[in-house]
Amino acid sequence: MTDASHTVEELFHRYAPVLFDRCVRILRDRADAEDAVQETFVLAHRHLGSFRYGDSYLPWLYRIASRVCFKVLRTRQRKGFTLDGRTDAAPAPAPRPGEALDAQRQLVLLAQSVDERTFQILVGAYLDGMTQDEIADHLGISRRAVVKRLTQFRARFGVAKEGSDA
Amino acid sequence: MPNCPNHLRLSQWALGEAAPDEHRSLAAHVQGCSRCAAELADIQHNLADYQSHAAREWQRLQARLAGPTAPIGWQRWRLPVLSVASVAVAASLAVILLPNPTTVVAPEVRFKGAVSLQVVAERGVEQFEVKANASLHAGDALRLVLAAGTPGQFGAVLVDAMQARTWLYPDPARAPRAPLQLSAAGTQPLADSFVLDASQGAERLIWLFCEPAVAGAELLRALESDIALAQFLQGAAAEQCHHGVLPFTKVVP
Secondary structure (H helix, E strand, O other): OOHHHHHHHHHHHHHHHHHHHHHHHHHOOHHHHHHHHHHHHHHHHHHOOOOOOOOOOHHHHHHHHHHHHHHHHHHHHHHOEOOOOOEOOOOOOOOOOOOOOOHHHHHHHHOOOOOHHHHHHHHHHHHOOOOHHHHHHHHOOOHHHHHHHHHHHHHHHOOOOOOOOO | OOOOOOHHHHHHHHOOOOOHHHHHHHHHHHHHOHHHHHHHHHHHHHHHHHHOOHHHHHHHHHHHHHOOOOOOOOOOOOOOOOOHHHHHHHHOOOEOOOOOOOOOOOOOOOOOOOEEEEEEEEEOOEEEEOOOOEEEEOOOEEEEEEEEOOOEEEEEEEEOOOOOEEEEEOOOOOOOOOOEEEOOOEEEEEEEEEEOOOOOEEEEEEEEEEOOOOOHHHHHHHOOOHHHHHHHHHOHHHHHEEEEEEEEEEEOO
């Protein structure tokens, strides 16, 4: 086992359970969440040398897990799966302008409608309860970029600001 | 709930990673906030659930990591790492930009150093490397992975069949307008993905990477037209830059 693998083992035993929680929140499917955790650590193993976030690995792993979940949701959309696991003849439609935001359900639908960066911002804002500054810090982007993407998202889908009743 | 901790902070606290003063403030908050108490209970339930079979999941992961390429069912996305093989593959994507955009250019390499751009497309569940003269579909999502031996700055544009340019980097909506800054050498998956629109025909992705000494404005000007790039490449600054063109055809399936 390489040194990196040793570190992955340590990271896995410390953080896999909390990443499972993270993936369950986004995917709402425990089996998919287990697969997403696996994929998160495969990617972490590949990039361990170049991605380190200070003293805590958790924010970095959180970001990887979010990206993995985004791809799972997109795949689920294309296969026409609904939230309760049934298979539809056609993929679920994109949210309509003005449609109220039920954060978790809409994130599934929105994974097909927005790019990955916007998706991560939406997860931070609507699912994780992060402030715009926290999102910017977590994703390593400017607050201005966060505000721009959220504004574009709200304008496109007629969604209320995060934290308000929608 | 403006004063509620976000989910990441709650998770860190649940893991015992909060600083002592933060630990005290979070504990006080959760005691008085039913919403956060419920969220914390959810976290702890999921932690316990996973820990009950974590050993099995670790064995499964070990098998994945030990495999040659670890193919997996729904997730085949692979972020490349810098290696001789990946640089060689990426280099095959780069072609010399000629001033005349109608000239057909065979894939060719003209690198002055270890700088390469890999373009990966996502179509449905499929991910694949975009090679020169590939046929892409409207709706395909493109991602760029830059491998550079030095820090530097980067710009990229898509040029469609009508010679209209769409900036990929820098984001045209972001001010001040400046090339993407890469503070460290290495292989870096760039953050954004770009979904191809429904127009059809021959397109090119043109990119330019320059070392920090080159003025960012000069880099951006070079990407504004084929003539500007040709002129730039004849100047002294080009000695500190690398560029490539990836031609492809876009179709509506």
